[in-house]
Amino acid sequence: MIRPLSPTDVARRVARDIPDGSYVNLGIGLPTLVADVVGPDKEIVYHSENGILGMGPAPSPGEEDPELINAGKQPVTLLPGGSFFHHTDAFVMMRGGHLDVSVLGAFQVSETGDLANWATDEAALPPAVGGAMDLAVGAKRVLVMTTHTTRDGRPKLLPRCTYPLTAAAVVDRVYTDLAVLDLCPEGFVVREVAPGVTPEGLQAVTGARLTFAPDLTVVHPD
Amino acid sequence: MIDKRVATLAEAVADVADGATVLVGGFGNSGVPVELVHALLEQGARDLTVVTNNAGSGETDIAALIRERRVRRIICSYPRSAGSVWFEQFWRAGEIELELVPQGTLSERMRAAGAGLGGFFTPTGADSLLADGKEVRVLDGRRQVFERPLPADVALIKADRADRWGNLVYRTAARNFGPTMATAAALTVVQVREFVELGGLDPEAVVTPGIFVDRVVQVAR
Numbered sequence: 001m002i003r004p005l006s007p008t009d010v011a012r013r014v015a016r017d018i019p020d021g022s023y024v025n026l027g028i029g030l031p032t033l034v035a036d037v038v039g040p041d042k043e044i045v046y047h048s049e050n051g052i053l054g055m056g057p058a059p060s061p062g063e064e065d066p067e068l069i070n071a072g073k074q075p076v077t078l079l080p081g082g083s084f085f086h087h088t089d090a091f092v093m094m095r096g097g098h099l100d101v102s103v104l105g106a107f108q109v110s111e112t113g114d115l116a117n118w119a120t121d122e123a124a125l126p127p128a129v130g131g132a133m134d135l136a137v138g139a140k141r142v143l144v145m146t147t148h149t150t151r152d153g154r155p156k157l158l159p160r161c162t163y164p165l166t167a168a169a170v171v172d173r174v175y176t177d178l179a180v181l182d183l184c185p186e187g188f189v190v191r192e193v194a195p196g197v198t199p200e201g202l203q204a205v206t207g208a209r210l211t212f213a214p215d216l217t218v219v220h221p222d
Numbered sequence: 223m224i225d226k227r228v229a230t231l232a233e234a235v236a237d238v239a240d241g242a243t244v245l246v247g248g249f250g251n252s253g254v255p256v257e258l259v260h261a262l263l264e265q266g267a268r269d270l271t272v273v274t275n276n277a278g279s280g281e282t283d284i285a286a287l288i289r290e291r292r293v294r295r296i297i298c299s300y301p302r303s304a305g306s307v308w309f310e311q312f313w314r315a316g317e318i319e320l321e322l323v324p325q326g327t328l329s330e331r332m333r334a335a336g337a338g339l340g341g342f343f344t345p346t347g348a349d350s351l352l353a354d355g356k357e358v359r360v361l362d363g364r365r366q367v368f369e370r371p372l373p374a375d376v377a378l379i380k381a382d383r384a385d386r387w388g389n390l391v392y393r394t395a396a397r398n399f400g401p402t403m404a405t406a407a408a409l410t411v412v413q414v415r416e417f418v419e420l421g422g423l424d425p426e427a428v429v430t431p432g433i434f435v436d437r438v439v440q441v442a443r
Contacts, residue, residue: 049325050249050398066251067396073250073303084394086401086429087249088333091326095346114349126313127322128302129352134326137345168349168365 002196004148004177005219012037013192013219014103014145014175022100023047023093025135027117028072030145031103045081047099049131051090054082071131094131094138102139104132106146106174108161111187111208113171115144116163136167148176148205155207157181157188178202180219186211192219226388226438227417231261234411234439238267238376245332245403246274246284247379250303253396255380255413257441259283262378263290271295273332273374275325275399279305288312297372299325322352329402331372336405336434341370377407381430384414385421388435389428397429404434411437 005013011033018024018034020042026032035057038044046055048070055070056077064075078084093099108116118132136142149155157174174181179202180192189211193202199212228234235258238244244262248254263286272293277300278284287293289308296318301309312318323331324347334342343366347353357368379400382393390412392400404410417440 048395050252050395052395065394067253068394069250069252073252078394084392084397086397087325087329087399088402091329095326095344118350124314126301126310126320128300129322129324129347130300131325133324133347133350133352137348165350167345167347 002178002201003194005194007033007177008037010145010175010177013180014143015039017143017173018042018044018101020044023053023098024101024103025049025094025099025139027102027104027132027135029105031105032072034103034145047090047093048076049087049090049094049135051085051087052076052078052082053085054079056082091131091134094134097138097140099139101141101143102135103143103145104135106144106156107163108156108158109144109146109171109174110161111157111159111183113169113183114161115142115166115171116161118166119164121163132166136170141172142170144171144174146174146176148178153205155205158207159209178205181210184211189213190216192217194219225386226432226435227386228437228439231257231413231439231441232265234258234413234437235261235265235378238262238265240267241269242267242375243271243273243373245374245377245379245399245407246272247377247398247400247403249275249395249398251279253380253392253398253400254283255378256283258378258380258411258413258439259287263287263292268292269294271297273297273328273372275299275328276303277301277306277309279303285309288318293318295319295321297321297323297328299323299328324352327369328372329399331369332399332402332406335371335373336402339371341368343368372406374407375409377403377410379403379410379412381412381414383416383418383423384412384435384438385418385423385432387420388412388432388438389423390414390430390435391423391427392429401430404430409437410435411439413439413441415442416440
């Protein structure tokens with residue numbers, strides 16, 4: 001029986017790939033879960049696009065500072081050693097290749113590593129991009145954390161993105177509820193699968209053609 | 223003698239002209255110069271181009287400017303926030319122009335204006351539809367899009383403390399676009415929580431040197 005990974009388990013699996021001492025930006029949505037599951041053995045410095053390094057967890061109720069917020073506009077704290085800087089420097093850190101890891105959500109990822117995560121084809125809402133394009137082009141490693149398919153079961157890993165691109169050929173690795181996949185010259189290479197997932201079953205819910213690593217294993221979140 | 227302090231918010235924005243391009247600091251509700259924007263609303267300037275990260279939410283500051291039909295065009299990275307109802311309503315009705323700019327490019331375009339540069343090439347957005355109509359070159363093996371500077375007539379920003387020379391220090395993440403916007407406008411107007419004596423700010427800690435600031439007004443918190 002297929003047992004998809006919970007969002008927290010996917011976050012745990014992502015956290016395992018983030019080395020001690022990394023400077024990391026976690027995108028809005030699913031990626032923010034990663035900060036909750038990184039073990040105490042690692043010192044990770046979290047970056048926020050609005051000018052924070054060393055961002056800490058949410059404050060206790062009543063301790064919120066309305067000006068100390070993260071990219072999702074939620075109250076956060078500053079850890080000892082943290083710093084504030086202005087927006088241009090925040091994006092120098094992103095675009096200039098100073099961040100070790102960027103973890104992003106996705107609407108679609110193509111087999112050439114293209115990322116679509118800022119706009120769908122819905123015309124009723126005004127477009128909004130924020131820092132998505134800067135995060136996608138700048139970090140040393142771009143990790144994507146997403147469900148394997150949309151809510152209505154359509155594949156998100158495709159030969160080519162159909163939604164507007166955020167950036168081309170930027171994604172290094174994708175973590176879904178069903179698998180861990182690397183972007184390689186031959187396309188998506190499946191490294192790990194969730195318990196009960198077969199190669200045929202995974203291919204059936206994936207738009208792009210998959211290659212399976214010879215040493216394919218079952219995902220162990222911890 | 224240099225004294226950039228002004229007594230009232232009204233005085234601080236008195237000469238903003240119709241049709242002006244106005245930079246407004248802030249990210250979400252952090253660092254927004256709310257009282258200066260309200261003073262601009264009362265002052266009555268219209269046909270404005272507003273450059274800011276978000277398009278306001280609720281009924282205050284930028285949302286109020288939009289609601290009162292003072293904004294012809296908005297240049298921002300993320301106009302769709304919880305409560306950005308006035309922007310969305312005007313946008314759907316075709317009554318406000320939107321120029322969408324990736325956030326880092328928005329900041330860097332203002333930096334380029336303040337730094338006297340003619341523009342810059344950036345990989346951000348080069349493969350996206352936000353590069354449509356712009357020059358794209360392959361530089362150092364990467365596709366990069368040419369972006370123009372974004373100068374303005376006025377910047378409205380919020381800082382924490384200032385002296386009479388206009389030296390500024392900020393508070394936590396409220397700093398955001400302030401230091402960059404201060405460099406990019408012909409007239410930079412700042413609201414602060416507190417004035418200090420000249421020499422009262424640690425020169426090692428000054429974030430925006432007074433050369434970039436024209437007027438400072440105190441707004442008690």
